[in-house]
Amino acid sequence: MEKLKIIGGTKLNGTVRVSGAKNSAVALIPATILAETPVRIDGLPKISDVDILSSLLEEIGGTVELSEEGDIVVDPANMIAMPLPNGKVKKLRASYYLMGAMLGRFKKAVIGLPGGCHLGPRPIDQHIKGFEALGAEVTNEQGAIYLRAEELKGARIYLDVVSVGATINIMLAAVKAKGRTIIENAAKEPEIIDVATLLTSMGAKIKGAGTDVIRIDGVETLHGCRHTIIPDRIEAGTYMIMAAAAGSEMIVDNVIPTHIEPLIAKLREMGVRIDINANQDQVLVVPGEKLKAVDVKTLVHPGFPTDLQQPMTALLTKAEGTSIVTDTIYSARFKHVDELRRMNAQIKVEGRSAIINGSVQLQGAKVKASDLRAGASLVIAGLMAEGLTEVTGLEHIDRGYSHLEEKLKGLGATIWRERLTEEEIEQMQNS
Numbered sequence: 001m002e003k004l005k006i007i008g009g010t011k012l013n014g015t016v017r018v019s020g021a022k023n024s025a026v027a028l029i030p031a032t033i034l035a036e037t038p039v040r041i042d043g044l045p046k047i048s049d050v051d052i053l054s055s056l057l058e059e060i061g062g063t064v065e066l067s068e069e070g071d072i073v074v075d076p077a078n079m080i081a082m083p084l085p086n087g088k089v090k091k092l093r094a095s096y097y098l099m100g101a102m103l104g105r106f107k108k109a110v111i112g113l114p115g116g117c118h119l120g121p122r123p124i125d126q127h128i129k130g131f132e133a134l135g136a137e138v139t140n141e142q143g144a145i146y147l148r149a150e151e152l153k154g155a156r157i158y159l160d161v162v163s164v165g166a167t168i169n170i171m172l173a174a175v176k177a178k179g180r181t182i183i184e185n186a187a188k189e190p191e192i193i194d195v196a197t198l199l200t201s202m203g204a205k206i207k208g209a210g211t212d213v214i215r216i217d218g219v220e221t222l223h224g225c226r227h228t229i230i231p232d233r234i235e236a237g238t239y240m241i242m243a244a245a246a247g248s249e250m251i252v253d254n255v256i257p258t259h260i261e262p263l264i265a266k267l268r269e270m271g272v273r274i275d276i277n278a279n280q281d282q283v284l285v286v287p288g289e290k291l292k293a294v295d296v297k298t299l300v301h302p303g304f305p306t307d308l309q310q311p312m313t314a315l316l317t318k319a320e321g322t323s324i325v326t327d328t329i330y331s332a333r334f335k336h337v338d339e340l341r342r343m344n345a346q347i348k349v350e351g352r353s354a355i356i357n358g359s360v361q362l363q364g365a366k367v368k369a370s371d372l373r374a375g376a377s378l379v380i381a382g383l384m385a386e387g388l389t390e391v392t393g394l395e396h397i398d399r400g401y402s403h404l405e406e407k408l409k410g411l412g413a414t415i416w417r418e419r420l421t422e423e424e425i426e427q428m429q430n431s
């Protein structure tokens, strides 16, 4: 077990390069199951979700080569419908994509219910509704989902909730179903377009990804191809927030600015200068002398992403006035607030909103990340704080931030990782 140590107050500047998108990577890797020949994906982030999914593909008989640079080649030829009831699948959310991909290829799968960040209830009823509409029988037996189908047939599926996971999972199963599937009220996140792009390169017929109606005409077979992942808009957003919190001037490189429009708009409203280069792949972030309080409401894409809510909450402790942050996607995504309070933040939570009074000078403290973006918000707070901050719960941060300390050190931050002592481990286990 490890902790991050941060000495706050250093002005960050320079250029940081964004890695491949976590939420694409975790769907692209399972999608390779559907091919009959090797698939290569370039630019995956170095995160534990990628490592775990790669090892799950090996468990079902795939040959997987993952390079240090994040390029993966998966040969799915010898994969079998091996049950994956629990264990590793519980360590991440996106193991649910193994359901759609294995159902598509083998017409059966047994996958344990997924893990991922605890943000309030995260049901998968819309995924199951989609699989059933395609002709699968779905049961929950001792914490694992059993899926079986004689054959998969295209269907019209209206999602009652706009869900990223359900949209992608239904796409994965439907690309090999007989006939046409129409997903209505589909989610529109850039990661959905990325997965559709990979599947199309594999021979699938998909129209409308990125809109709220996706049409899929099933095909008999899918083949290998080469694909480059999109940059991580949430990681990009996190560094932009770090720049606004503790930067002088920072260039965030390898971004698609249209993917982070709501964040750009909010940072500008706070008084942060954001310039986009002519190539549309870099943003320059220059914080103002003083930051203004703003209200933020998370929404489905293209609204403000819930995954940037927690980092944004940390930044708003530095803004003058009262900010209200409302999360309409998750009912309990405020576990970072108690930890920020330890650092002298003036925040209270009422229902789905956090009310933040600023500006305050945060103080270094020992804090614990309860989930991935809570971890990011504590690192941001640590960069702004006076003195030493120690962050534990790094297993969450490592699910989603590639080379975090190296990137921050490159920007001038004083940050390092240390092993926890026996005594600290015991204290954590008792707390």
Ligand SMILES: CC(=O)N[C@H]1[C@@H](OP(=O)(O)OP(=O)(O)OC[C@H]2O[C@@H](n3ccc(=O)[nH]c3=O)[C@H](O)[C@@H]2O)O[C@H](CO)[C@@H](O)[C@@H]1O
Binding pocket: 023, 026, 093, 094, 121, 122, 123, 124, 125, 126, 127, 128, 161, 162, 163, 164, 165, 166, 187, 306, 307, 329, 330
């Ligand atoms: C691996 C991955 O890509 N994770 C992302 C994905 O999670 P995930 O795919 O789990 O999130 P969804 O878009 O499915 O969830 C959105 C909302 O719909 C609800 N819901 C979802 C499915 C369902 O069957 N029934 C249901 O009620 C959820 O409880 C939540 O309130 O999108 C979220 C919303 O942008 C992001 O926070 C996560 O980072």
Ligand SMILES: C=C(OP(=O)(O)O)C(=O)O
Binding pocket: 022, 092, 093, 094, 115, 116, 117, 307, 372, 373, 400
């Ligand atoms: C909630 C997140 O991840 P997951 O869905 O993988 O738990 C996230 O990336 O912020």
